[in-house]
Every structure is written in structure tokens, then in C-alpha cells.
Amino acid sequence: MTITLREGGPDDLPVLLGMLDSSVEWLVAQGRTAQWGTRPLSRSEGTVAAVTRAMAEGTTYLAEVDGAPAATLTLTDGPGAYLSHLPAPGEPERYIHWLASDRRFKGLGAGSALLAHAAEETRRAGVGLLRVDCYAGGDRRLVAYYEANGFTPTHTYTHGPDDWPGQVLARRVR
Secondary structure, three states: OOEEEEEEOHHHHHHHHHHHHHHHHHHHHOOOOOOOOOOOHHHOHHHHHHHHHHHHHOEEEEEEEOOEEEEEEEEEOOOOHHHOOOOOOOOOOEEEEEEEEOHHHOOOOHHHHHHHHHHHHHHHOOOOEEEEEEEOOOOOHHHHHHHHOOOEEEEEEEEOOOOEEEEEEEEEOO
């Protein structure tokens, strides 16, 4: 098995949305519907717009396993507006959006390879802080995943009418 990384572009939007849909399907099968609901995210105009916006504002990377798209993330200069109520970090940062994988490749390291690449790209840009936010409800498995990849929890938050529980995490890269 070989993992390769490449930059993505607008033509990769269907691939990214497919990975998000795969994640939703997997979460539903696990009985974990509070994170992203039960409907494919590709059918949500708001989600498609948010993914498209992040891709336009930053750089999207894809991890491929033996040539097949397996995972993705987008790296920008800051978080989304939904976190504007949290304190700013007071320094330049890079921010990870929409880390997702095609669940057929679960456990092969594609997501971790992307996180390591995001840290290296952040360091290469002369920026010392890499941040991400994620769902923090239920068993907090996603928070633990980021912790296992070198991130430390910083701020908790809630979002939307259902008070969706979120966690911001940070990683120093220099």
C-alpha cells in the first residue's frame, strides 16, 4: 500500500463530497448521528457552499491510497465565521477544514498523513500554529484522534440551534 498526497482543485469537489457522504454513512451505521446527521452532506446546499468556500480560500489536499482518493482536508488562514465568538489566537495560524475520508480506507493512515502534511506546510509557511475544530459530543473519539496526531484541546463551543458541541484543538509546529 502506498499513500501519496496531492493538491486538489475545484474538479475534486465531487470526490470531497463523496468522502463526506461516506463518513456520514459510516457514522449512521455506528449509531452516531449527532455529528453530521443522517442525510448525505452532498445534498445540503449549505455544506456544499461551505466546502466550496473553504477550497477557494485555502489549499485542498488529497491523500490517495494506491492511486485511489482516500482522504482530504483543506488548509486556510483561519477558522470559519461560526467561531468568531472565540478569542483569536493573537498570531498567524493555519486552520484545517473538512478532514474526511472514504471509510473504505479507514485505519490505513491517510488522515494522519494529511495532518502531518498540514503541519509541514504550516511550518514551511513560517507559521507556528495549526488549529482545527471538530465534533466533541458522545464519546469524544474525534477529539482523541486529533490528540493522537499531536493536537491539544484549547476551547470548547456550541454551534447552531441544537447546541452542537465542538472542540478547538491546536498544534505547535515550530
